[in-house]
Amino acid sequence: xxxxxxxxxxxxxxxxxxxxxxxxxxxxxxxxxxxxxxxxxxxxxxxxxxxxxxxxxxxxxxxxxxxxxxxxxxxxxxxxxxxxxxxxxxxxxxxxxxxxxxxxxxxxxxxxxxxxxxxxxxxxxxxxxxxxxxxxxxxxxxxxxxxxxxxxxxxxxxxxxxxxxxxxxxxxxxxxxxxxxxxxxxxxxxxxxxxxxxxxxxxxxxxxxxxxxxxxxxxxxxxxxxxxxxxxxxxxxxxxxxxxxxxxxxxxxxxxxxxxxxxxxxxxxxxxxxxxxxxxxxxxxxxxxxxxxxxxxxxxxxxxxxxxxxxxxxxxxxxxxxxxxxxxxxxxxxxxxxxxxxxxxxxxxxxxxxxxxxxxxxxxxxxxxxxxxxxxxxxxxxxxxxxxxxxxxxxxxxxxxxxxxxxxxxxxxxxxxxxxxxxxxxxxxxxxxxxxxxxxxxxxxxxx
Amino acid sequence: xxxxxxxxxxxxxxxxxxxxxxxxxxxxxxxxxxxxxxxxxxxxxxxxxxxxxxxxxxxxxxxxxxxxxxxxxxxxxxxxxxxxxxxxxxxxxxxxxxxxxxxxxxxxxxxxxxxxxxxxxxxxxxxxxxxxxxxxxxxxxxxxxxxxxxxxxxxxxxxxxxxxxxxxxxxxxxxxxxxxxxxxxxxxxxxxxxxxxxxxxxxxxxxxxxxxxxxxxxxxxxxxxxxxxxxxxxxxxxxxxxxxxxxxxxxxxxxxxxxxxxxxxxxxxxxxxxxxxxxxxxxxxxxxxxxxxxxxxxxxxxxxxxxxxxxxxxxxxxxxxxxxxxxxxxxxx
Numbered sequence: 001x002x003x004x005x006x007x008x009x010x011x012x013x014x015x016x017x018x019x020x021x022x023x024x025x026x027x028x029x030x031x032x033x034x035x036x037x038x039x040x041x042x043x044x045x046x047x048x049x050x051x052x053x054x055x056x057x058x059x060x061x062x063x064x065x066x067x068x069x070x071x072x073x074x075x076x077x078x079x080x081x082x083x084x085x086x087x088x089x090x091x092x093x094x095x096x097x098x099x100x101x102x103x104x105x106x107x108x109x110x111x112x113x114x115x116x117x118x119x120x121x122x123x124x125x126x127x128x129x130x131x132x133x134x135x136x137x138x139x140x141x142x143x144x145x146x147x148x149x150x151x152x153x154x155x156x157x158x159x160x161x162x163x164x165x166x167x168x169x170x171x172x173x174x175x176x177x178x179x180x181x182x183x184x185x186x187x188x189x190x191x192x193x194x195x196x197x198x199x200x201x202x203x204x205x206x207x208x209x210x211x212x213x214x215x216x217x218x219x220x221x222x223x224x225x226x227x228x229x230x231x232x233x234x235x236x237x238x239x240x241x242x243x244x245x246x247x248x249x250x251x252x253x254x255x256x257x258x259x260x261x262x263x264x265x266x267x268x269x270x271x272x273x274x275x276x277x278x279x280x281x282x283x284x285x286x287x288x289x290x291x292x293x294x295x296x297x298x299x300x301x302x303x304x305x306x307x308x309x310x311x312x313x314x315x316x317x318x319x320x321x322x323x324x325x326x327x328x329x330x331x332x333x334x335x336x337x338x339x340x341x342x343x344x345x346x347x348x349x350x351x352x353x354x355x356x357x358x359x360x361x362x363x364x365x366x367x368x369x370x371x372x373x374x375x376x377x378x379x380x381x382x383x384x385x386x387x388x389x390x391x392x393x394x395x396x397x398x399x400x401x402x403x404x405x406x407x408x409x410x411x412x413x414x415x416x417x418x419x420x421x422x423x424x425x426x427x428x429x430x431x432x433x434x435x436x437x438x439x440x441x442x443x444x445x446x447x448x
Numbered sequence: 449x450x451x452x453x454x455x456x457x458x459x460x461x462x463x464x465x466x467x468x469x470x471x472x473x474x475x476x477x478x479x480x481x482x483x484x485x486x487x488x489x490x491x492x493x494x495x496x497x498x499x500x501x502x503x504x505x506x507x508x509x510x511x512x513x514x515x516x517x518x519x520x521x522x523x524x525x526x527x528x529x530x531x532x533x534x535x536x537x538x539x540x541x542x543x544x545x546x547x548x549x550x551x552x553x554x555x556x557x558x559x560x561x562x563x564x565x566x567x568x569x570x571x572x573x574x575x576x577x578x579x580x581x582x583x584x585x586x587x588x589x590x591x592x593x594x595x596x597x598x599x600x601x602x603x604x605x606x607x608x609x610x611x612x613x614x615x616x617x618x619x620x621x622x623x624x625x626x627x628x629x630x631x632x633x634x635x636x637x638x639x640x641x642x643x644x645x646x647x648x649x650x651x652x653x654x655x656x657x658x659x660x661x662x663x664x665x666x667x668x669x670x671x672x673x674x675x676x677x678x679x680x681x682x683x684x685x686x687x688x689x690x691x692x693x694x695x696x697x698x699x700x701x702x703x704x705x706x707x708x709x710x711x712x713x714x715x716x717x718x719x720x721x722x723x724x725x726x727x728x729x730x731x732x733x734x735x736x737x738x739x740x741x742x743x744x745x746x747x748x749x750x751x752x753x754x755x756x757x758x759x760x761x762x763x764x765x766x767x768x769x770x771x772x773x774x775x776x777x778x779x780x781x
Contacts, residue, residue, distance in 0.1 A: 016763070021679045026607065027642035074499045080506055084540040089498040111495040118493050130491045131514055132542040182545045184580040186614075221651055221691030227610070230617050230655070232648035234610065261725075264767040265683065272763070278644040278683050280608065308773040315766045 006057075006373075007272060007320045008042040008327065016269045027279050034281050037340040038271045041328045057326035059356075059378040060334070064349065065102055067334030068093045071346050072108065084128035084135075087119055091141035091148075092350035098148050098390045099353045099380040113154045116142045120159065124166030134166050135180040140192035147199060147397040148389050155400055161407035164202040167193050175210030186227040187218050191240035195387055198247045199394070201401040212250035215241050219255060222278065223262030233262060235276035235289040242296055243386045251300045260301075263293045264315055271328070272320030273339075274355075283338045284329040285348050287321055287355020288388065295358060295385040302364065311364055313371070318359040322373035325356050357383045473505055476512040481525065487511035488518055506536050517546055522553040531564065538572045544581050551585075558589050566598060573602050579611045583618060592623040600632075607636060608645045617652060629653045641675050644684040651691055660695035668692045669704030680713070686722040690729065700733040721761040724752050728771070735779045746779045 010016055018035055020028040049055060072093040075082075082089060090112055097104065104112070118130040119142060125134030126142040146154040170177045170193065177189030190211055197203035217229040218241055224233025225241030242259065245251045266274045266286065274286035294314035301309055329336045329352050335344025336352040357380040362369040372379045384394040476482050489511055492499065502510075513533045516526045530547040533540060551561060562585055568578045586592055599616040602609050620626055630653055636646040650668075658664050669692060675685040693700050701707030710727050731749045735742050750772050757768035 019681065021681060023641065023679045025640035025642055027640055072497055074501065077501045077503050077506070079498075079500045080502060080537050081539060083500055083502075083506075083510075083537050084542065086498050086500075093498070107495075108497075111497045114493050114495055115497045118491055118496075127542070128540070130493075131488075131517075132540070133545060135541060179576075180541055180545065182548060182584075183541060184576055184583075220648065221694065222648075222687045228614055228617075230621075230652045231614055232610070232645050260767070262687075264764050267763055269761070269763040277608070278687060279642045280644070305774065305777065308770060308777055310766060310770065313766050315770055317763050317765065320763060 006046075006323060007317065008323045009046065011039050011042045011270070012046065018270065030281055031279075034339060035270050038282070038324075038328055041340050042323075045327050057323060057374040057378075059326060059374065060330055061100055061377070063332075063334035064330075064336065064353075065097065065100055067344065068097050068100075068102075068346070068349065072097075072112075084132060085138065085141075086129045087116060087126055087138035087141040087145065088128075089346055090116065091145040092346035094145045094148050095383075095389060096346070096350045096353050098393070099357050099383060101381055104149065109149045109151060109154070112145060112149060113151070113157055116146060117157050120157070121166075122162070124159065124162030124164070124169075133180050135183070136167075136170060136177060136189050136192040137179060139163070139166070140196055143196040143199060144387065144389050147387075148393045150393050150396055155397060158200055160200050160202050160401075160404070163196065163200065164204075164207070164407050167197060167202070168207060171207065175208065175212075175214045177211075187215065187225060187237045187240045187244070188227070190215060191244045194244040194247045199387060199397060199401065201398070201404060202407055204406060208248055212245060212248050212253055215245055215250075216253050219259070223255065223258030223260075224266075224277075225259075232277055235266065235274065235286045238263070239289045239292055242293055246296055246300065247386055251296075254300075256297065256300060256304075259293070260297055260315065263290055263297065266290045267316050267320065271339075272317065272324035273328070274321070281339065282324070284325060284336060284355070285338065285351040287325060288351040288358065291316060291321060291355040291358045292385050292388065295363070298364065309364070311366055312369055313362055314358070316359075318362070318371050319373050321359045322356060322378075325352050325359075326374060326378070353380060354383050354388055356380055358385065475505065475508040476529070477508055482512060485512060485515050485519075485521075488514035490514065509533050509536055513543060513546075517542075522550045524554065526550055527554065527556065534568065538568055538575050539577055541577050544577045548581070548584060558585055561585050562589075562594070569598070569602070573606065573609055574611060576611065579615045583615060586619070587622070592619050592625065595619040595623075596625060603636070607640060607643050610645075613645050613649065617649075620653075621656060626653060626657050629657075637675065641679055642682050642684060644687075647684045647688045651688060660692060662696070665692055665696050666704060669706065673704065673709060680718060680723065681720045683722055686726055689726070699737060701730045706730065719755075719760050721756055721764075724756055724760060728752055728775075732775065735775075742779045743781070746775060749775055749779075 018028065018031045020032070045057070071089065075089070079089075094104070094112065116126065119126045119128070119132070119138065121127055121134045123134065125136070126139045127134050128138045143158060146157055167177075170180070170189065172178065172185065176185050177193045178185045179189050194203070194208065194211070197207065215225070218225045218227070218231075218237065220226050220231070220233040222233040224235070224238040226233055227237045238259070242251070242254065245254055265278075266276070267290070268275055268282045271282040273282040273284060274290035275282050276286050276289070294316055298309065298314060325336065328340050329338075329348075331337050331344035333344070335346070336349045337344050338348055360370055360372050360379055361382040362371060363382070370379060382391045383389065384391045387394050477487060487508070509529065509532050512529055516529060527547065527550045530543050530550065533543045534547070537543075550556070551558070562582070565578065565582050565585060569582065572578050586595060596616065596619060599612045599619075602612040620629060630650070633646050633650045633653060636643055637650075640646070654660060654664060654668070660668070669689065672685045672689045672692065676682070676689075693703050693706070696703050707730055710723060710730060713723055714727060728749055731745050735745050735749075753768045753772035753775070757765045757772070761768065
């Protein structure tokens with residue numbers, strides 16, 4: 001790497017800069033403005049490099065770790081707007097630290113487990129804070145955080161039988177999921193429900209009956225997925241759709257070439273990072289929502305035509321993404337950001353680092369290859385593309401939960417009770433097959 | 449209620465200085481009419497993580513909110529309390545949900561609720577809860593007469609607000625208000641031909657109304673061509689074009705003379721990656737249908753893939769190499 005030219009040198013040629021063809025609109029003005037701020041970042045880095053020689057783009061680990069550790073402990077009153085997202089705050093910090101190779105101390109880990117226990121409700125699932133109604137998003141965040149911590153106390157905290165009751169109560173007849181009682185319904189609900197159900201081994205066939213067909217109604221003419229049928233293709237929702245389909249072993253329903261084309265086109269030719277939607281601006285968080293699609297797509301395509309697939313790279317420019325993140329998205333006071341000029345936050349720190357991890361680690365059935373931009377020390381641990389927790393954490397949690405029986409529906413009012421008895425058998429069958437595809441992702445991502 | 453409190457405080461104040469609203473905020477624990485309620489503190493546990501340094505006013509409001517939820521109180525004062533709680537954190541879905549329970553229970557004036565909700569939307573246009581609340585209330589009222597206008601107001605500040613678009617689609621579909629929708633989309637595209645949300649809305653509107661009949665396909669292809677002729681390097685209409693021709697039974701290139709149109713642009717020196725990509729699609733279609741032409745078309749196709757990978761769309765080099773290999777594999781000898 002040291003000898004090779006950095007991708008960002010292209011800004012000196014001006015070739016890939018946006019041209020408005022004489023038609024200036026809100027979109028083109030915004031785009032040009034962002035390119036200028038990115039150009040400043042890249043140019044000043046290149047100028048420094050010309051003067052001082054070898055300094056490669058460096059990940060400021062120490063600053064980010066300090067920022068995250070502080071956040072995990074206490075937050076200023078500016079965070080009251082996230083008072084209904086505290087398990088998210090926990091997950092963003094814990095996962096980002098995990099990617100940076102930081103293990104929480106015993107006390108920190110115990111504090112997290114205890115706090116998440118306060119967010120878990122007797123009727124199943126987790127709320128956005130102690131005493132708040134259960135909601136699928138904080139449920140997903142809490143389960144992921146506990147899986148990352150991975151201690152017996154952490155994994156055993158999750159009440160699987162009430163969890164599955166909660167998931168069932170969020171399910172609609174058509175197979176989609178509400179976020180909470182009386183709450184909104186979109187593809188995030190499906191992903192959060194599928195992800196936690198698979199991770200903790202509580203999935204049954206009736207719980208997700210028709211869900212894949214609802215997801216497929218969200219693949220738009222552009223190829224990406226939308227939050228709800230009819231809406232515009234969007235990075236975050238596309239990740240939710242593809243990951244959920246894959247976890248439900250129904251990826252064959254997806255129009256893969258259209259999705260691949262859409263995803264590939266979301267990488268910005270000038271900035272190197274990803275945008276969330278067509279003709280929108282680059283944002284560091286899409287490094288994961290879009291970048292994370294590529295490992296999943298690679299695995300899916302390998303089942304069809306492995307011969308044409310690269311055995312060395314994902315189908316996006318991994319160097320360009322890393323340079324965008326390293327040179328444009330690190331805040332001088334720690335934490336990572338959306339784009340130059342923005343303030344850091346825990347959400348962006350988590351998803352920029354998750355995307356960086358995807359860009360650094362290529363894995364196919366045959367091999368693992370690291371492709372780290374900058375000094376070797378920039379390397380993060382590999383993340384599991386379907387759950388976005390560390391691969392090792394995902395593997396050991398699935399092993400643990402798969403050794404436990406799938407909880408049987410306890411509610412006598414449940415109309416599908418008769419069906420559920422057969423579900424258990426189905427699920428037994430499913431668990432064996434389930435270990436396969438999700439394990440393909442599991443094992444292929446384990447660093448060898 | 450709050451105004452009354454402030455008034456009271458201002459009147460009792462000894463000094464004559466101007467007192468701003470913030471200075472006179474009376475904590476719930478100091479309000480006489482709440483004296484019967486014991487506040488319920490948040491149980492964070494002794495070793496809480498992500499501990500937020502709440503202001504006293506925030507803690508106070510939420511302590512009373514928790515108490516109200518615990519006792520199941522559904523009164524006017526509880527309704528007002530939820531308003532304060534929402535003002536302090538509009539993303540607290542528990543508060544919104546409890547507020548809806550109270551509204552239902554009291555049979556409150558929902559028109560008034562819409563006004564409050566609009567204020568909240570204006571202050572938090574990218575918040576899931578405010579838009580969902582609006583949807584529930586409008587669904588209860590069965591009156592969507594002001595809803596399109598509201599989203600248009602939001603779009604005048606941000607024409608790509610996802611929440612507002614999702615809400616608008618729900619309104620259009622639920623209350624069958626599609627009549628002026630294509631004209632509205634036209635106006636938005638006139639303002640910004642790169643507004644992908646508007647292009648998506650065009651697709652949505654047609655799907656929900658006429659569907660892509662042969663006539664509509666002709667009309668739309670014509671529309672897209674004009675948009676592309678205005679700005680070629682604009683991915684949105686190219687994607688939309690693909691979305692439109694998907695619906696035709698026959699061959700892709702014959703619709704609206706697309707093949708010749710693309711060739712002319714290409715021969716005129718146009719090398720936008722979107723044009724090149726579309727040409728590859730046309731050729732792929734040709735190879736599917738005319739096996740005899742495969743060798744020559746494939747050769748041209750692969751050349752374009754190489755040009756994209758090495759010159760016109762370098763960032764997507766890996767993708768274009770894969771597409772090239774895939775095409776050779778499918779159509780090669």
